[in-house]
Structure formats: C-alpha cells, structure tokens
Amino acid sequence: MGKRKKEAPLKLAPEARRIFKDLSFFYIPNDDINPVRRLQIRKAREHGVMWCRKLDEATHIIVDKKLTYTDIERQLQDDPKWSEKVLVNENYPIDCIKHRVIVNPNQSQYKISGTPTPAEKPADETELSHLDNDDASLELKPSRRKSARRPRSPVLSTQSRSQSSSQRSIALISSSKRQQNKGVTGNAQPAYAQDEVPLSEQPADTSVDDELTQCISEMKATGNSDLFSDSLMDDDDPAGPLLTDEIEVLSDSSSSDDKRPWKRRTRSSMGNSKGKNPAWQEKFICMKGGTKDHTDNNPNAETIKVLQEMLDQHTLTGDDFRIRAYRLAIATLRTQSKKICTAEEARALPNIGRIADKIEEIVTTNRLRQLEYALDDPQRKIIGLFLQIYGVGQIQAHKWVAQGFRTLDDLKNKADLNTNQKIGLEYFDDLNTRIPRQEVEALADCVKETAAIIDHNVELIIGGSYRRGADNSGDIDLIVTKKGTSSTSQLTPFLNQLVDTLTREGFLTIALAAHHGDADDTDGGSKWHGCCVLPESAFPGPRSEYRPIWRRIDILLVPQTELGAALIYFTGNDIFNRSIRLLAQKKGMRLNQRGLFGNVLRGQGNIKVNEGTLLEGRDEKKIFEILGVRWREPHERWCG
Structure with missing residues (x-):
C-alpha cells in the first residue's frame, strides 16, 4: 500500500462494550482504501476485534455488500477451513456495534448472495435438535398476515450487556467447535440462546451515539453513497440519474435562494420565454457556457488541475464524500477572477472547507503530497488499469x-x-489511444461515401467532443438523420444496409452492441456500437505512419423531428447537458435526447406521473430559447 497520512490512535471502547474481544475479522476486500470500509474497520477494532491480514487467522469473514459468493469464491479457497468461519456481509458488524451485542449471523440480511446452502443434517441429529428444543416446538406460530407486517430486525443474544464480552467470544468459539464435532457442513454458526427475541421486543437503547451509525445515517440522508443515492432526473434518461452532489455543482452557488423550491408557473411550463429570467437561473452553468481553453486562462488553472487529479483518484475508489467535496471546490475556483493563494482566502469562499489547506499547499509548493501518495498506491493503479x-x-x-x-x-x-x-x-x-481530429474526419468520410450510395438524402453529422472543437476524441459519434422522418423505424433499414456494406468492405470490424427500436421505443431509438479500422488509402498522414488501429464508433439514428434535442445531447459536454436538463426540470419541463416537454407532473420521489407535452424537438436553437438560455455554439459548451 502507498504512504498515507498517519491516522489518529484508536479510541478503545470501555471494556464492557468491547463485544468483539477475542474475535478476528478478515475483510473482502481486505483493505481500508474505501472511506466507509475504513471507518467500519476502525470502529470494529475499537470494540475489540483484531483485523487480520490472512484468511486462515480469521474467525469471521466480512464481505462487501456489492460482492456475491461467485466473486469471492476464488479468494475463499486460500483457506481450506473457511467453511468453519462465520461468513457475513458488512451489515453484520455494524448492527453488532449499534446494539452493543453479538447478533445472530444466521439471518438472511447478513447472507452473501449466491452462497450455497448447507447440506441437510443427518436424521439422528435432527431428532436430537427436536429433543433439545421441546419447549420451542410447542409455541404457536403467528398468523402469516401478522408476521408479514412485522419489521425485520437483527436477532440478538439475550445475555445481559453487563456480561463480559470475552465470555461471549468463548461461547461463540466453543459452539463452533461443537458443531464441527457433530459433522455439520457449511458455515459454522454460533449457537444462540433458545429464548432469543427480536430487537423490537427488547428494551430500547436510545444512546446510539457511535460514529459509524452517524456516518451511515448521514449517507442515507444526503444520498452521497452509491448505496443510498437518489435519482433527481428522468428515469428514462440514457445518461443516467443526476445526483444531489452534481446539482450543487451545476447550480454553482451557495446562496440559499438556490435551495428554495421554484414556484411553477403555467406560462413557463408551456414554454413562454418572454420576460426576464429569474435570478436563480443566471447561476446555472449552462447560462455561462465555456470554451475548451477557458480553464487555461483561469488564474487558478494550475490549482484546479491538481485538484482534478485528486478527484480522479477518489473516483477510482468510489469515495463519494470526497468526490462531492472536490467537485464543489473546483466549481467554486473556476468562478474566481483572482488567484486564491492562502488557506484563509480559500475558506472565505463557499464549498471549500477542508480543501483550503490543500489549495495553499499546491500554490506554495507546486505539489500535493496526498496526490503523490495516491498515485503510488498499487491498489488504485490496478483499479485504474482495469477501468481502461x-x-x-x-x-x-x-x-x-x-x-x-x-x-x-x-x-x-x-x-x-x-x-x-x-x-x-x-x-x-x-x-485507449486518442483519435486525432483529422482521423475522425477521415473515418466519417468513409461512412458518408457508403451512405450516399445507399441513400443520398441521408445526412451524417459528427457529434461528441469533435463537434465542440476538440483536438482529439475517444471515439466517433455519427448521427444519422433524414428530412421528413419522424421515427427511428423509418431509418432502421438504412442502418442495416449501411452496417452490412461497411462490414463486407472491412471498415467495420466487430459489433459490440446493436439496438433496433421503433416509434414507441423508450431505449434511445436505433443505434450500432462497434469498432472500425481506417483504410490505408484514406489515412490523412504519411503512409509510413499508417497502421490499422481499431477505433470505437457509434452510429445513432435520429429522426428529423428529434434532431435538435439529439444534437444538444450528443454534443455535450456532460456538465453542460446535466445543467440544462436540471434547469428544464426546475421549470416544470423535461429535456432528453428526444425533445423538450412541458406540463410534466412528478409525484413522490420525483417520479414522473406523465410524459408531458412536446414543446420542441427538431430545432436546437428553439429549445435554448424556450428555456431562456442564451444560444451557445457547440464550441462554447465546455463546462465544469
């Protein structure tokens, strides 16, 4: 692992509350790069657990909730006796700490998805278990209807909390050994008292003050975790949901006015753009726009560059808290007309917080030690490699x-x-090789030549970063349209013939994804995603430099009635698009790649109740006008 800032010493819980004493946890993944897992491990250690680095030393295996049994099966094979250990997900230690008692791990909420069920017990053992639980077998079962209403709660041991945690640990281990002697297969689970009762029937403990519980509660409340994030955009938006942290970046303001709900007016909802824009609208990034060199001219350009690299590192590990913090700080710095040099100056700005010290370090030393440590972290390097x-x-x-x-x-x-x-x-x-602008044009010309032979009335437009004026691109987006079309189904036969012809010619090498929709399609119409190779005869540079490089290419069908909205969407950039879509939503409208819709009703949880009425789809400039956004040429849509 790379170097990291020294952590504060553990604040051990009182002896009576060290419920994990004599237990050892092995985490999968067994690292503390993720801040939530780091806090979980720290709190477990403070409550007596030993965090072990080898699987064969563990009594409990704690698995990330995102992982299934198939994902961890290979790692479990490192210990032939893993089945004798307690295998649970990350919720298990959280509940133990929250309720200050060892909970029963043999509950469905702690199971790892896909874990094989244990083999059935032998008949003689089953009979013995019935004899041991005579009283329990006489209990009346609750009615199915009532039991369905009962909330699921962790089943706790009924031992008094004043009892020694070490005694509890010894009981767990000895119970596990007894099960091994009986020949029970599968995970060895600790035996619990027969009179276990649900949490809802136990005396309430109102002193839930541990830091881990507070952290989880904040995650749920703010939507900063990928487990608890709420969608605030259209559920049919191909770009995916817009999260709370992105909204704060897009609104680009710390003013309380931005957090005030916008009062919907029927006139605005119907698309009347007359009159002056409200003050809150002027704070949206799409209202300001930006060119591809605007960051270079910013007095804080070098600081922003380093902070962006740090943001990228946190993105690799899914650190949602820090991702949000860095996005807000970068957005604030981009609006400053002077260079921010000291931590004191930075703290006076909105959305900077603890990043103020890092800003001063960057300006003073031209480096950020935390970034250097992150770049040296082998685990981050591996994740970054796989993401490519x-x-x-x-x-x-x-x-x-x-x-x-x-x-x-x-x-x-x-x-x-x-x-x-x-x-x-x-x-x-x-x-992973960027495509020079000249080569993008040469690749598009090859497609256009073949397209003209099939149907000379079809028009092909290069979208993406190329349309914004980028010097190079990651892939090629080709928008196919034709006058008089109102649905993608009218263009699908052309796409099929185009793909077949280009494949036979050797231009298209492989199809990675293809979707053929109809007029009522809700999945973005018809499209073809794959790879292509530029012929040597079409190479724009010296022949000696030519080599057959595979390039990613997307061919997208857009009917003329939706061309304006599609051009906005497939031009970008991402921040500009999210900003203008959010603006539409604030005005009671909905903007996606098919058009701008008015009179959109939303219910609880921001879920669409109706599709709305189409206001404009074919004219790009008209959509800007209805929303009250000054027209931005494609090269002016570099934001964020």
Missing part, C-alpha cells in the same frame, strides 16, 4: 481486485470475461 478496459465499470473493476486479479494477463488467463471485455483486453492499446 472497454466494457468494465467501477463495480466490475473492484470485483476483480477482490478476486485477487492484479494484471491484464491475470484477467486474460483466469477471469470470466464477456465478449466485450475480451475485445477490450485484446485491443487494449488501440481502444
């Missing part, structure tokens, strides 16, 4: 790390890969 593979996201990258994979060769030889991931690995270098 086409078809791999955060969850998959972390699963592979948890399974013990460390290199691309590990994945090629041992991992279970889907088709796209295999392509991503085989052509890793090609697909």
Whole structure:
C-alpha cells in the first residue's frame, strides 16, 4: 500500500462494550482504501476485534455488500477451513456495534448472495435438535398476515450487556467447535440462546451515539453513497440519474435562494420565454457556457488541475464524500477572477472547507503530497488499469481486485470475461489511444461515401467532443438523420444496409452492441456500437505512419423531428447537458435526447406521473430559447 497520512490512535471502547474481544475479522476486500470500509474497520477494532491480514487467522469473514459468493469464491479457497468461519456481509458488524451485542449471523440480511446452502443434517441429529428444543416446538406460530407486517430486525443474544464480552467470544468459539464435532457442513454458526427475541421486543437503547451509525445515517440522508443515492432526473434518461452532489455543482452557488423550491408557473411550463429570467437561473452553468481553453486562462488553472487529479483518484475508489467535496471546490475556483493563494482566502469562499489547506499547499509548493501518495498506491493503479478496459465499470473493476486479479494477463488467463471485455483486453492499446481530429474526419468520410450510395438524402453529422472543437476524441459519434422522418423505424433499414456494406468492405470490424427500436421505443431509438479500422488509402498522414488501429464508433439514428434535442445531447459536454436538463426540470419541463416537454407532473420521489407535452424537438436553437438560455455554439459548451 502507498504512504498515507498517519491516522489518529484508536479510541478503545470501555471494556464492557468491547463485544468483539477475542474475535478476528478478515475483510473482502481486505483493505481500508474505501472511506466507509475504513471507518467500519476502525470502529470494529475499537470494540475489540483484531483485523487480520490472512484468511486462515480469521474467525469471521466480512464481505462487501456489492460482492456475491461467485466473486469471492476464488479468494475463499486460500483457506481450506473457511467453511468453519462465520461468513457475513458488512451489515453484520455494524448492527453488532449499534446494539452493543453479538447478533445472530444466521439471518438472511447478513447472507452473501449466491452462497450455497448447507447440506441437510443427518436424521439422528435432527431428532436430537427436536429433543433439545421441546419447549420451542410447542409455541404457536403467528398468523402469516401478522408476521408479514412485522419489521425485520437483527436477532440478538439475550445475555445481559453487563456480561463480559470475552465470555461471549468463548461461547461463540466453543459452539463452533461443537458443531464441527457433530459433522455439520457449511458455515459454522454460533449457537444462540433458545429464548432469543427480536430487537423490537427488547428494551430500547436510545444512546446510539457511535460514529459509524452517524456516518451511515448521514449517507442515507444526503444520498452521497452509491448505496443510498437518489435519482433527481428522468428515469428514462440514457445518461443516467443526476445526483444531489452534481446539482450543487451545476447550480454553482451557495446562496440559499438556490435551495428554495421554484414556484411553477403555467406560462413557463408551456414554454413562454418572454420576460426576464429569474435570478436563480443566471447561476446555472449552462447560462455561462465555456470554451475548451477557458480553464487555461483561469488564474487558478494550475490549482484546479491538481485538484482534478485528486478527484480522479477518489473516483477510482468510489469515495463519494470526497468526490462531492472536490467537485464543489473546483466549481467554486473556476468562478474566481483572482488567484486564491492562502488557506484563509480559500475558506472565505463557499464549498471549500477542508480543501483550503490543500489549495495553499499546491500554490506554495507546486505539489500535493496526498496526490503523490495516491498515485503510488498499487491498489488504485490496478483499479485504474482495469477501468481502461472497454466494457468494465467501477463495480466490475473492484470485483476483480477482490478476486485477487492484479494484471491484464491475470484477467486474460483466469477471469470470466464477456465478449466485450475480451475485445477490450485484446485491443487494449488501440481502444485507449486518442483519435486525432483529422482521423475522425477521415473515418466519417468513409461512412458518408457508403451512405450516399445507399441513400443520398441521408445526412451524417459528427457529434461528441469533435463537434465542440476538440483536438482529439475517444471515439466517433455519427448521427444519422433524414428530412421528413419522424421515427427511428423509418431509418432502421438504412442502418442495416449501411452496417452490412461497411462490414463486407472491412471498415467495420466487430459489433459490440446493436439496438433496433421503433416509434414507441423508450431505449434511445436505433443505434450500432462497434469498432472500425481506417483504410490505408484514406489515412490523412504519411503512409509510413499508417497502421490499422481499431477505433470505437457509434452510429445513432435520429429522426428529423428529434434532431435538435439529439444534437444538444450528443454534443455535450456532460456538465453542460446535466445543467440544462436540471434547469428544464426546475421549470416544470423535461429535456432528453428526444425533445423538450412541458406540463410534466412528478409525484413522490420525483417520479414522473406523465410524459408531458412536446414543446420542441427538431430545432436546437428553439429549445435554448424556450428555456431562456442564451444560444451557445457547440464550441462554447465546455463546462465544469
């Protein structure tokens, strides 16, 4: 692991509350890079647990909730006796700490998804268990209707909290040994008292003051965890939900006016743009726009660059708290007309907080030690490497790390890969090489030539960062449209013929994804995603520099009636799009890649009640006008 700032010493709980004494936990993943897991491990240690680095030394295996049994099976094989240990998810120690007692791990809420069920007990053992539980067998079962209403709660041991935690630990271990002697297969679970009762029937403990519980509660309340985040955008938006932290960045203001709910007016909802924009609207990033070199001219450009690198590192580990903090700080610095040099100056600005000291360190020393430590962290490097593979996201990258994979060769030889991931690995270098602007144009011209032969009335427009004027792009977005069309189904035959022809010619090399929709399709219409290779005859540079590089290409069908909205969406950038969509929502409208809709009603949880009435779809400038946003040319849409 890379170097890290020295942590504060553990604040051990009083002896009577060290419920994990004599127990040892092995975490999967067994690291504390993730801040939530780091806090969980710390709190467990403060309550007596020993955090062990080897699986065979553990009494309990604590598994990240995102992982399934299949994900951890390979790692469990490192210890032949793992089945004798307690296998639970990360909620188990949290509940133990919260209620200050060892809870029964043999409950469904602590199970790892996909864990094989233990073999059935022998008949003689079953009979013995009935004899041991004579009284319990005479209890009346609650009615099914009533039991369904009963909230699920952790089942706790009925031992008094004043009892020694060490005695509890000894009971757990001795119970486990007794089960082993009986020949029970599967996970050895501790025996609990027969008179166990649900938490709801136990005396309430109102002194839930531990830091871990507070942390989890804050995560649920603010939506900063990927487990508890709430969607604030359209559920049919292909770009995905807009989270709370992004809204604060997009509104670009610390004023309380931004947090005041906007009063919907029927006139605005119907798209009447007459009159002056309200003050809160002027604070949206889409109202300001920006060019691709605007950051270079900012007096805080160098500071922003380093903070952005630190943000990228936190993104690798899914650190939602710090991701939000850095986004807000960067957005604030971009609005400053003078260079911020000291921590005192930084603290006077909104949304800076503890990052103020880092800003001063960057300005004073031209470096950030925390960033250097993060860049040296081998685990972060591995996750960053895996995320460069086409078809791999955060969850998959972390699963592979948890399974013990460390290199691309590990994945090629041992991992279970889907088709796209295999392509991503085989052509890793090609697909991670940026495409020069001239080559983007040459690739598009090849498609246009073939398209003109099939149907000369079809128009092809290059979208993405190319349309914004970027010097290079990660892939090519080609928007296919035709006058007089009102649905993608009218363009689907053309797409099929185009793909077949380009494939036969060797231009298209492989299809990674294809979707053919109809007029009522809710999945973004028809599109084709795959790879292509530029012919040597079309290469814009010297022939000596040519080599057949695989490039990512997306061909998207857009009917003329939706072209304006699609151009906004497929031009970007992402921050500009999210800002203008949020603005539409604040005005009681809805903007997606098909059009701008008015009279949109939303119910509880921001869920759409109706689709709304189409206000505009074909004219890009008209959509800006209805929303009251000054027209921005594509090269003026570099934001964030």
